[in-house]
Amino acid sequence: MADFYPILARAVAGLSETSPEARRAIYDRARAALVSQLRGLDPPLSEAEIMRERLSLDEAVARIEADYDEAPAPPPAAGGPVIRTVENPTLPIRPPTPKKAPEFAPLPAAAGEDDGEPLPEPAEPQAARPRVLPPRERRVKPGHIRSAVVGGVVAVAVAAIAATAIYVHKLRPQDTPRPNSETASQPAQAPQSDNGGKIAERVGEPGAPPQNRPAGSQPNNAPGIPVPQPGGEVAVAQRAVLFVEVPETPQQPQTTSGRVFWRLDSESAGQGRPIETIVRATVEIPDVGLSLDFTIRRNTDSAFPASHIIGLRFTSTGDPATQTVKEVGVPQFKSEEGERGAPLSAINSALGDNLFVAALSNVPVEVERNTDLILSRSWIDVPVRFASGRRGIITFEKGVSGSQTLADAFGRWR
Template sequence: MADYYPLLARALDALPDRSADLRKAVYDRARGALIGQLRSIVPPLSEVDIDRERSALEAAIERLEVDYGEVAIAPAAPVPADDPMPEPLPPEPPAPVLPPADPVLPEPSVLPPAVAPVIPLPPRALKPPVAVEPIRDTDGTPPQPAPVDAPRNDAAVAIDPAARLDEESEAGTLPADAANGRQRPRIDVVAPRRSNARLLRNVFVGSVLAIVIGLIATAAYLLRDRPSDLQPVAGDSQGAPADGADTKFADRIGGEAAPVERPATAPAANSGPPALPTQPEVAVAQRAVLIEENRDNPSAAPAVTQGRAVWRLDVVNGEQGQPLETAVRATIDFPDAGLSLAMTMRRNLDATLPASHTIELAFTNTGPAGSARAVQDVGLIQAKDEENARGSPLSGLPVKVRENLFLIGLSSLRNDVERNTDLLLHKGWFDLALKFSAGPRAVITFEKGSSGIQVIQNAFNQWRR
């Protein structure tokens, strides 16, 4: 139960004239504010609790009338006009002073009506009852102990509704408030803990974004400076949105009959580059197989199309201000499927791109058969020892530039560089998983063969210089 005496006393001290009418106005406003806020508390208080607080307020008002009633009539007690009277009349001074003082004592119980505009009470729906809100100090000073009655029970110490009437006064709170847990919540601001896992995740995501941006920038540069390299086989490409593909068929079907090897004349080298290592004048076509998901019945055996792969060592334009650069080219054709792939692998000389090498994949669709084989997505190249073995993927990140055109950046971490180099030099077959825009999936399997071994070995010898 709160002690309202110090709060009401402060309100009376602030009045310019502590007459009975003004005191009555203060008391009435305090009663109205207290009852109004008690009845607005959710969940509602019982009538017993409300009567208890009302009684505490009335007790404080009676004490105030005892103290401030005498002060209010003190100027009327002495009679200055009687002082000049002759001294032989001593009985008269007590007569005017004592009789008026005695009838004043009962006045606390008589409360004449009055109105005082000095106690505005701002509404506070969910706070404990507030008796005299207008006299609250706003200087932020902590509450000071009241010079009179302390809280009457232990529960009153838990919450401080009187402090919400006046932050400079100390008082208890309602027992019902403490029991129902209607305290003002105190929330401690705790700095969020930062875990190493989140930091590592942010670093990883940032690195991946940097790789993607660098690969896209490199692809844009290649498109600008070397448009002829992107279309090694005549044909029209079709467009479709990109999406990630990282799967291949679980059941591999190898070629049942060896394809006819067709000799091809090695293309003339571009003018200007330094002399390349000696290569055979006739490039030997190696085996290539296209394994497609059955379009009519996905659960049926995959469709197999035979093709050929031709390897050669070539030179390409370097970065701006850089000389011509050695590159590995592999042209993979599937005439019956109307699909061809031009793969170009080169060393990365751009310090801003976190990749040791880049592999450009440019697909071309020809004829009616190729119109349904526009490539929407690719996975990482996988290297393996035999045609039907399971491959090991290179460490890198594939990025789609547009439909039928992709760029793979190989990881520049030392362990990844050593692993990728070993796979490229010592594995005899490669797999590339695809997803067509029409929906079916496919895998291109192509052989490195003797010509591919020589081309890749010579390229790495050039890059190590």
């Protein structure tokens, strides 16, 4: 089942007024959109499956409402002080003592006073004329702009709720082809970086070239060496690195080298839908038994407000209690391995353990920015959090094969 809590909570938090009535309106729209989209799937889902997704949405609603119930209620407004007149017959009422006028030095005699001429009468004070202000230009109230923006965000979030449930039913484990036995052999033994930096701020220095291997080792495991693929294609392995934080030494994360293979693939978004070109990057970190199936596809569903969809499916052969991926961040793109990446404009959704999807914004300005990041940057960061609570970053390069694959795909999508 899909996890609707992050999307629904974001929609509620964007409301200008989080009253129970406003929250209930969001919940009702989300339920209606979810059921409508699920009933329109081909092949249709069973009522049990629709009810299961509906219950998952209701659980997210209950979690959000529990958060608001736990918030302390504002104290009632205290009434103003009541002033009462208290008569005290025991105290005599005395007339107020007139204030003594301030003493000033005597003024010099005015001119003409000695001549006995009367002084001119003082002019009567005139009422101040009101200042006429020029007519002000009418402006749109900021509240109206905010309401329009929030309305758009809510609409996107509600649509994302429905699309998330659809995507989790379309995404099946058998969609991801497993690499052949030759490419699944042991990776290059690259030395670990000594200056890894912080997990959330900086990745390690570029890895050194692979050391000489003993006779009989597989030379095609090294990044940059062509590897035969089924169908006569030749894939080139590019570098990949897994950084995992170490609580005892936060400045020195654990570094494990791996590799990534880029290629174009063809898949259908669902039964009765046309075959579409997708980009697939298979990231392998064999020393820790972790792999990532990273896909980019163009969104062809007009009901889903996204330009492209990134799928992330993790596979681990380690202990599920510690190696399961519970959270991921929005993919980040960067020019150099050691710099901080720029995140895409996207909304992340968890479809379950080890299974995530990122919907890229369909706003024209953000589509242009996302496309520029994807095509022009050389490295990709995927922040993760494991079931053990430890954070990590999977960073992998595009290289020549990745750059060519992405350029071909975006050329076909235009």
